[in-house]
Amino acid sequence: MSSLAELREGYERFDPCAYLRNNYLPPRADFSSEEFVVPWKLRCLADTFASGEIRGQTLIDVGSGPTIYQLLSACDHFEEIVATDYLAVNREELGRWVRGDPGAFDWSPFIQHVCKIEGRGEPWQDKERRLRDRLRRILPIDVHRPDPLGAPLDPPADALLSAFCLEAVSPDRAAFARALLHVGSLLRPGGHALLLGALGESFYLAGPARLPVVPLALADVRAALAGAGLALRELRSYEMPPALRTGVDDVHGVFFAHAQKPPQ
Ligand SMILES: Nc1ncnc2c1ncn2[C@@H]1O[C@H](CN(CCC[C@H]2CNCc3c2ccc(Cl)c3Cl)CC[C@H](N)C(=O)O)[C@@H](O)[C@H]1O
Helix, strand or coil: CCCHHHHHHHHHCCCHHHHHHHHHCCCCCCCCCCCCHHHHHHHHHHHHHHCCCCCEEEEEEECCCCCCHHHCCHHHCEEEEEEEECCHHHHHHHHHHHHCCCCCCCCHHHHHHHHHHHCCCCCHHHHHHHHHHHEEEEEECCCCCCCCCCCCCCCCEEEEEEECCHHHCCCCHHHHHHHHHHHHCCEEEEEEEEEEEEECCCEEEECCEEEECCCCCHHHHHHHHHHCCCEEEEEEEEECCHHHCCCCECCCEEEEEEEECCCC
16 A cells, blocks of 8 residues: 555656656557557547547646647647646656757657548648647646646636546545546536546556556446546556566556546
């Protein structure tokens, strides 16, 4: 059983570069087959946004970390993308990419893959530019607070996205469910929630940091969504192949959930 103190201490040592290397370079960033985890994640998001049903003014991404891959399909359907993270080092890493600073992480393989699977023949530089134009706010967030941003989002977000955050910051299942309830308050009635997360994981590494994770089963995800008043639309899961169990964490699988907050 981890504690909030252990989590906070762990995140003080979180190294964004090591984190990016562990999860977003080969072997995990292998685009050669939909069997690999990154293409699977990008496919879930591209398929969900392809219908055009999920759109609006603002999408908020909870616990963005130093990554933008999760926003590549979303950015075509929202005027503004709000990224958030608990750590300044991650918010700074995101800022470097948005500004196109030298030394920023190269997401072009991810952008090229998303343009390919979206099948519109869009030049990847156009999507890169669109996301940079629309990613206008990078805010501090703490999902353990009832008001995670410190103040209500006004107006509330039309959609909420969160990838691998809630289970990686919660000491136990009750904390995971509470965090989901807290972030759900940022979403307008009728708004859509898209969650990606790890199943059966107890830790992950980010350089000198070793972060505890609450091991979830799909039933825990279903229960937390119900507890947060979010109606499940779709729940998919993926089993991490042995080749991708590289020791940077002990993830067994990944879930993708599409849920919707009931209209007023
Ligand atoms: N109180 C807090 N409140 C809010 N946010 C907090 C808090 N405390 C810490 N955070 C912030 O959460 C972010 C969690 N971060 C870890 C991902 C887990 C990682 C290891 N587990 C399995 C796995 C991973 C990644 C990819 C894949 Cl495929 C798998 Cl399987 C998500 C980043 C991004 N979204 C990503 O998708 O990579 C981090 O940036 C903290 O700074």
